[in-house]
Amino acid sequence: MVKIRPRPGVTGVASADRVLTVLTAFRTGDTAVELAELAERTGLIKSTIMRLMVSLESHGLITRMADGRYQLATEIMRLNTVYQDGLDLERHITPLLHRLTQETGETASFYVRHGAYRMCLYRVNSPHHLRLHMQPGDTRPMDAAAGAEALRTPYAMAEKMIKPMYSVGATDPHASSMALPIFGAGESLIGALVLSGPASRLTAEQAKSFYPLFQSAALELTRSLGGDALAIDLDEPAPKKTAKKKTAKA
Structure with missing residues (x-):
């Protein structure tokens, strides 16, 4: 039997949280995203996002295009392969x-x-x-x-x-x-x-x-398997309505 260890009782690092907030702001269908759009999605100011992007780019997670837009880089694909293999x-x-x-x-x-x-x-x-x-x-x-x-x-x-x-x-x-x-x-x-x-x-x-x-x-x-739970009607029967008792008029 595998022994389940409790999660460490520590909080996350604010800077790491901001980095991940930016990285997870990319959505299905995005090819490249402008800085203003990322600011709107994350609620972070543009100067903060630009600094975070430098770190993400240095680790191969983000590519900054010539027109200033950002797109996910090849390291994301490698990590996805690691995830799928595992x-x-x-x-x-x-x-x-x-x-x-x-x-x-x-x-x-x-x-x-x-x-x-x-x-x-x-x-x-x-x-x-x-x-x-x-x-x-x-x-x-x-x-x-x-x-x-x-x-x-x-x-x-x-x-x-x-x-x-x-x-x-x-x-x-x-x-x-x-x-x-x-x-x-x-x-x-x-x-x-x-x-x-x-x-x-x-x-x-x-x-x-x-x-x-x-x-x-x-x-x-x-x-x-890591997917979002879809909203599915489980065909639960509707609650039965109880008849209201009529009260005699005075």
């Missing part, structure tokens, strides 16, 4: 798949995009004899199946998604599945969480009964 997907995903299969009785899988196909990366098979027979490493087309649709979903659409995707007969006429995309840090699509089974058992009605459980699992996995 991210043990199996450690995060496999226990969750086992739990989903145990709680639903259906096959739980994790798919990733593999060129023009979707590939099963991890899989925990249903205990039922009647099930789909696939193994990790097997590929399927990017068709209309729920898993393929999830792998085609951009973050902007997933952020508004309130229901898992469901398909029946898309790849196999006797199979159905439900899926949600899983995003990591920086809104990057990591893969798709999929629950699948025979169409006769995993019907649309049965799939709907699994929605809260499945959505919670997707949120948990998203958080553990």
Whole structure:
């Protein structure tokens, strides 16, 4: 068992906090950002940002362009590679798949995009004899199946998604599945969480009964992989309204 050590009871360094505030002000879609825009995003004055940028540039994290704008530099890419190499997907995903299969009785899988196909990366098979027979490493087309649709979903659409995707007969006429995309840090699509089974058992009605459980699992996995938790309606029943008692008029 790994011994969990308490976090040190110290506070951060103000200068380091300002540096990180500037560095994390860059957003998805930014190519280069002007000094005035960084000042607006961070709440720091321009002279402070310029001094911080000198330090960031010396460490290869920022590049100052000829027109005075700033952009992220190659050291960011190297750090991202280090992060991805250290991210043990199996450690995060496999226990969750086992739990989903145990709680639903259906096959739980994790798919990733593999060129023009979707590939099963991890899989925990249903205990039922009647099930789909696939193994990790097997590929399927990017068709209309729920898993393929999830792998085609951009973050902007997933952020508004309130229901898992469901398909029946898309790849196999006797199979159905439900899926949600899983995003990591920086809104990057990591893969798709999929629950699948025979169409006769995993019907649309049965799939709907699994929605809260499945959505919670997707949120948990998203958080553990460094992504932002998406706002998902967990289909919680609305509270019952109680009838107001009528009071007799005097």
